[in-house]
Amino acid sequence: MARTALSRDQVLDTAAALVKEHGPAALTMRRLAAELGTAVTSIYWHVGNRESLLDALVERTVADLGTLRPHGADPAERIVSVARLLRRALRDRPHLVAMVHERGLTEQMFLPAQRALIHEAHAAGLRGARAAELVRAVQFQVVGHVLVERNRERSPAQSPAETELWAARSSAGTPDEDPALARALAAPVDTERLFTAAVGALVAGLLGAHTGPEPSTR
Template identity: 40%
Template sequence: MAQPHRKPVGDPGINPELILKTAAELIEIDGVKALTMRGLADRLGVAVTSIYWHIGGRDQLLDSLVERLLGELSNLPAEGDNAIERIASLARSQRRVLIERQHLLGIAHERDRTPQLFLPIQRALAAQLAELGVTGTDAALILRAVQVHVISSAVMQFSAVRGAKHVEKDPSLWSDALADRALLEALQAPTDYDAVFEYALDALMATLPAPEQGPHQRHRD
């Protein structure tokens, strides 16, 4: 079997960003336990020493992946014409990253970096809430509600995609006594997690004071 072409150490065709991107892809497919430096080198078509030269060993590689994720979560887009729209935008952006980087979150947790990962989004949310005049214990409660909603939704969606499948239309799961047939049919259909997320996010945003209400409407610090 032909061996993949191996670029020399320091070859400009290989760089830290490409190594980290490829490692993240392998982890997404096979999980972090299956990641080996040799397997990564074979995927890139380089010598293992080239990865060590650019990144370091496996621990340094995993630390670099966590730093990469931290950078991504520190620069989430907050789009919108007012604070409420920007809070919703931050929530959507965070959920997307959590779903796409689920395996990297596990690595961060093992390295006790989870608080650092979520601190930037918490600061961003707090700043937007302050713009609405929501501070103190009110802000803490709303901030945590948004975070719980985002994280729970991401975990449920990821579990639905990666977890064991079940038959949605198994008659034993439903009661024939349910009079609302439209409800029964809807509940038997696959869950639209995006729609559920947006519905609950809208409900959360509806509890916030309108931007034109002024900066001191909800201050209870």
């Protein structure tokens, strides 16, 4: 049976998968060729040298984040949906996002999400500095949350863990404490739900306060 001809997209798909799983250091032309079952010369023909390949992966990552499509019944819901999609995109490809950052293209990567947020801010009646405040606040919330999540995942094991500390307080049942709160803090963190609640509260606050004084741009 004849082998299907290798395409540039196949090369980039396989290279992206290697980087996402093992990091940029694992991406060598020899390993990529082995994954694809082809010769190294074939890889060079499709994407050039390794630096050209990395540049192509960065371009693709920037383009991928331009495909975020908000959904929801009103601007607030759609803004939260943009934030959730952006968080998921950053979480799914940390090594590729780091490569984008190293090449000085971070702002370009975030531009499509910013445009989507601006559109929804205008739909909600925000203009000028207020719209800019909402866009930046949501973007900072997304990036900050992702960084905290990554830090928690990479931190050394804690002993006792947070869940164990609060479980002990819950079982103690002292009258000056809140047992239901202790039980909730003893449960594993649902980061997706926590993120959605935080962004929802942020957006509701910013949209609800748009009748007040204009924020300073100083």
